[in-house]
Amino acid sequence: MRLRWLKNLNPAVKSIIVFTLVVILFVFYIPLAEFIGPPLLSFFAPFFQLAADVSVSARTMLQFHNLTAGNQQLTNEIANLNAQLVHMQEILRENDRLRSLWSLPDRSDFSLQVALVIAADSSNWTDTITIDKGTNNAIKKGAACILENALVGMIIEAHSSSSKVALLTDINAKVPAMIQRTREEGLVSGGVEGRRGICKMKYLRDVEVGDKVISSSLGGMYPKGLLIGEVTAVVDEKSDTQFKTVEVRPTVELHALEEVMVIIGP
Amino acid sequence: MKVRLFVLFILALGFVLAQSTLVRVVTLFGVKPDIVVILVMFISLWYGRINAALIGLFCGFFVEITSGLPAGAALGPYVLGGLILAHLASVVWYTQWYTQRVGGQMLIAFLFTFTIYLFQFFLLRPAAIELSLLSALVGIILPVSLYTAGVSPLLFYLLNTIAAPLR
Numbered sequence: 001m002r003l004r005w006l007k008n009l010n011p012a013v014k015s016i017i018v019f020t021l022v023v024i025l026f027v028f029y030i031p032l033a034e035f036i037g038p039p040l041l042s043f044f045a046p047f048f049q050l051a052a053d054v055s056v057s058a059r060t061m062l063q064f065h066n067l068t069a070g071n072q073q074l075t076n077e078i079a080n081l082n083a084q085l086v087h088m089q090e091i092l093r094e095n096d097r098l099r100s101l102w103s104l105p106d107r108s109d110f111s112l113q114v115a116l117v118i119a120a121d122s123s124n125w126t127d128t129i130t131i132d133k134g135t136n137n138a139i140k141k142g143a144a145c146i147l148e149n150a151l152v153g154m155i156i157e158a159h160s161s162s163s164k165v166a167l168l169t170d171i172n173a174k175v176p177a178m179i180q181r182t183r184e185e186g187l188v189s190g191g192v193e194g195r196r197g198i199c200k201m202k203y204l205r206d207v208e209v210g211d212k213v214i215s216s217s218l219g220g221m222y223p224k225g226l227l228i229g230e231v232t233a234v235v236d237e238k239s240d241t242q243f244k245t246v247e248v249r250p251t252v253e254l255h256a257l258e259e260v261m262v263i264i265g266p
Numbered sequence: 267m268k269v270r271l272f273v274l275f276i277l278a279l280g281f282v283l284a285q286s287t288l289v290r291v292v293t294l295f296g297v298k299p300d301i302v303v304i305l306v307m308f309i310s311l312w313y314g315r316i317n318a319a320l321i322g323l324f325c326g327f328f329v330e331i332t333s334g335l336p337a338g339a340a341l342g343p344y345v346l347g348g349l350i351l352a353h354l355a356s357v358v359w360y361t362q363w364y365t366q367r368v369g370g371q372m373l374i375a376f377l378f379t380f381t382i383y384l385f386q387f388f389l390l391r392p393a394a395i396e397l398s399l400l401s402a403l404v405g406i407i408l409p410v411s412l413y414t415a416g417v418s419p420l421l422f423y424l425l426n427t428i429a430a431p432l433r
Contacts, residue, residue, distance in 0.1 A: 018315070018319070018349065022319075022345060022346070022349075025323075025345075029337060029338060029341065033327065033330060033331070033337040037327075037330070037331040040331060041331050041332070044279075044283075044332075047279075047283055048283065048286070048287065048332075051283045051284065051286075051287035051288065052287050054287070054288065055287040055288050055290060055291055058288065058291050059291050062291065118287075119283075119286040119287055119332060120286050120287070120290040121286065121332070121333045121334060122282050122285040122286035122302065122328075122329045122332040122333045123329055123333035123334070123335050123340065124297060124298065124300060124383075124406055124410045125333075125334075125335060125339075125386060125390060125406065126333050126334030126335055127334070128333060128334040130286070130332065156334065164334070166334055170334060171334075171390070171397065172334070172393065191397065191401070192397065192401045192402060192404075192405035192406060193401075193405065196295060196296040196405075197296060255290075255293060255296065
């Protein structure tokens with residue numbers, strides 16, 4: 001056999017050869033991974049889609065007993081929301097009338113692209129999801145992802161037919177935000193607590209439990225005014241500087257996402 | 267060799283796909299068991315150094331493209347951890363103890379997952395500024411190690427069946 005000489009080598013020499021190969025592998029790995037990774041991820045997208053379908057079916061079966069109660073609750077909610085909708089439509093018409101009276105320009109909505117979540121993060125460290133839309137659908141790196149006007153995360157990798165989204169709870173997530181009541185600005189970050197679906201916001205002076213947190217346009221990363229979450233607890237309060245660190249629970253249940261909307265234009 | 271490469275490639279792909287889709291269903295307190303680590307551990311214990319390095323390579327690469335981890339943060343610990351475990355398995359004589367006893371499998375799964383995650387912590391530490399060792403230990407490393415150890419006997423049984431072509 002051609003590799004017989006390898007088997008007869010001294011174990012120490014074998015270990016040195018393996019170690020050298022591992023070092024060489026690491027040196028060339030990063031550029032190679034960046035080159036091969038994106039097309040491979042697009043290639044695997046249908047497999048992810050299939051596995052995601054199985055996963056959703058499994059979850060549905062596990063939660064079957066909750067579906068009847070959930071259905072009743074949703075029916076009641078729809079009735080309430082319909083009543084609210086009529087009221088909102090009245091306000092919208094009034095707003096339009098007032099805008100025309102004051103000659104204000106129309107406020108444009110975002111252009112959105114709906115995408116299905118096909119995979120969650122395979123690691124326990126980071127908190128990302130993979131969606132089934134990419135650059136073919138005008139999605140670009142850095143675009144914000146929302147669900148029902150609440151912020152979900154940001155596109156960190158955009159490939160032809162799939163993209164990766166870093167959620168608000170990701171270990172490296174830093175979202176410029178403000179407290180809606182006081183307009184005080186800060187950064188919402190993920191971290192280890194992100195695993196439990198909780199974010200943190202630091203260096204705040206005037207903040208209370210129950211305050212709404214919204215995105216700020218600082219840094220130009222996210223559109224202003226998107227709902228991020230609600231302050232659920234003050235976890236640290238420095239008496240000398242009066243700075244507070246608070247826990248923010250995201251509005252969207254990030255670990256049960258099935259679809260998101262990507263902002264692809266103004 | 268070609269069959270071995272193919273089987274390892276398919277095993278790695280299947281486990282990473284399952285990790286990022288099916289395992290999401292059994293998330294507890296934001297933590298899910300790491301079945302990819304169990305695959306690397308299984309191959310390293312039973313199939314020698316070359317297979318350990320190959321499975322670490324495939325799994326590491328697939329995990330990195332399906333997660334937010336930087337290049338090398340999964341591949342490095344998997345390959346090195348797998349190689350060290352395969353070496354230890356070849357020199358330690360009481361192999362029967364962990365191949366036949368559920369308790370032994372769970373203990374090794376816990377220790378291996380703990381080591382891999384601790385290694386990953388030190389690789390991620392420079393990039394993730396707010397990640398302290400204590401919060402990582404309490405919030406991620408220990409819960410994941412325990413959870414992974416808990417599901418390891420079931421996966422060992424499954425792997426014993428499907429990895430037969432490698433023998």
